[in-house]
Amino acid sequence: MKQSFAQAFMYSPNSGSASIKEEYTITVYTENHIGLLTRISIIFSRRKINIESLNTSPSEIPGIHRFNIVIHETEDVVKKLVRQIEKQVEVLKAYYNTNDEIIWQEMALYKVPTSEIAAKAKVERLLRQYGARAVVIRNDYTVFETTGHREETDQLIEVLAPFGLIEFVRSARVAIIKASAGFHEKLREFEQAEPGEEVIENEYLDKQQEVFSM
């Protein structure tokens, strides 16, 4: 037993893994249950995984909530997280997608001194270029809003900074899965005590090529 104690403890099974991290959007359909937000968020914090963005909202079905969670991780980790999320009693279903599998948007608000923008006509042109619109115009400040991808809303911060950006806030990502047919059908199956043959619970298992490595 010549291996040192420190060595023994520092071994990490994931080190050297070739998988690369990328941005994933997790979509979770849930019951409306107090405490579920905690249960979902501790799945990430327990593993020291940072949530980049989290949104909860109603879904296409009354009474069913929809979470959108964005994280930067490897697919292997995301897959395991999604299974842990699905294990929660009030979670109906969880999906994960890469950015090219979804349509997504984030909304941002920018508060700028009205005097600055009134004085500089350039600002108006800029705003139009970034698709921003004024939500409130007061003597002292004006609030603009824009919707888009992260890079777009970020760029506008830089552009507005020289004009004395007072406040900035951006919403969480909301995302629609391109390939999804919605949840109505699934929910009907979930409501049956004995789901029909066509209900495919073990979705990963359908990707047989990926599952069978024999």
Next chain:
Amino acid sequence: MEVATAPATANTTQPIMNITGSEVVIRSLLAEGASTVFGYPGGAIMPIYDALYDFNDQLQHILVRHEQGAIHAAQGFARTSGKTGVVFATSGPGATNLVTGLADAMIDSTPVVCITGQVFAHLLGTDAFQETDVINITAPVTKWNYQVTDASEISEVIAKAFYIAGSGRPGPVLVDITKNAQVQKIDFAGHTPCKHIRSYRPKPQVRSEFVEAAAKLINEAERPYILFGQGVILGNAEAEFKAFVEKSGIPAAWTLLGLSALPTNHPLNVGMLGMHGNYGPNVLTNECDVLIAIGMRFDDRVTGRLDKYAKQAKIIHLDIDPAEIDKNVKATVPVWGDCKETLPLLTNLVAQKQHTAWVQRFRDMAEEEHKVVIQDECNPQSGEMTMGEVINLLNKLTNGNAVIVTDVGQHQMVACRYATFNQSRSNVTSGGLGTMGFALPAAIGAKYGAPNRPVVAVIGDGGFQMTIQELGTIMQFGADVKIIILNNNFLGMVRQWQELFLEKRYSFVDITSPDFVQVAKGYYIDGQRITDRSNLETGLQTMLNHKGSYLLEVMVAKENNVFPMVPQGCGVAEIRLK
């Protein structure tokens, strides 16, 4: 599990009663089949205790000495009986004292329902007396939890609690009930058990193509090897498992929690996996060609270093919990489902075989282990007494019929390595959490769960002092629990690591003990201390023959080590015999 499949006993014909929420709690528990509750009263749960007063003849309540004892007892009860254990505790400190047991039950998949009292709903969030945020504190260590603030919710929530705790992969559930809901009167028409929650799928559907793929792999294998865990026991699938093993002729090794699912003396039972498991089962993990994991989760104490684990083998993983598939070890063929359903399907498809030469490899390695380790550990002719010889004698005197409950440490590894069992649900131990202090209260619960079986707790001198107060519970309620303290005057397992890895720098492992026999006497429990080998067998016999609880303290060698051992950070094939 029983609870989930029990026929609905909806008492819709029962007249509507106007009763308190507390009485609804008791009536709902009775309707769920609860017979025994382990608990401790306090301000916020007093109305429920008041209702219990009138149901004492139907719902037995065991007053423990600490709430941790209540939940460990409920765990022991669940493990031997197969039913869901029930716990009562008050708010604040009562509830926080449950946390260790909840974590233990969570990681070891034990069905337990805890009912905690909570302050009045209008006081929530005001830092009221004995208010703690129990729901959030326990979220990571419960399968499900829920706070009830209105009596009308109670029956339905208790129904869900039992359904969730006992179905699928079982686990602990906590229901927190505010005091106003306990005293509130409602019209109650009877309790209806829960059989379906739309967002909860306890069992994945069995997919036959995967069963077929698994059977094909097994039939083509030359050196197939079965690893079985507690899933076999939790699924009540011992008979199905045995049939599979016997038809396929495949050697089978157990995890700590799978122990007793297959009788010890079964010819295909090749022993224990993991850090202190048997030699052959560890080494041959890296020589098999197909590994069939059944109801086990590839814990790091079983696998050792993952990148050196069974790399050569195709892996078939049978589990009810989809999140376990590929979590630690990638499955070649996952067979999701309840093994009570999947095993017979698999047995049907596998060829009847004998793997004589392969099984012989296990026997040869067992022989080597016997010579180097077991002989001296279990049959020492001279020198100090060993833990192994105590267990060996116990086997001889109980014929493998006892329930053995162990605490955590060297004595646990020794007891699990050497105890023999001829029926399932006989081994109760804290596996995943490794909770010292588990054994004494768990043994009390184990006895209520299996009242007709002898229950023997095997505990270290350190761990016994963690929940020693539960001797008071034995004193008051008379649970016939035999207690063996294997006293090495050390926190032995930690000392072993310090010896092997830290140059014998014995940092605070030298623990002193009270006179355990005198302490037991103080609780009116008989006992004796054995210091000499010549008295050991009669001491054990006296203990077993004694009417009621008995404490036997055995003074064993101070600095013995448990071997074999897979050192932390090593592969299973690097197991050391000494």
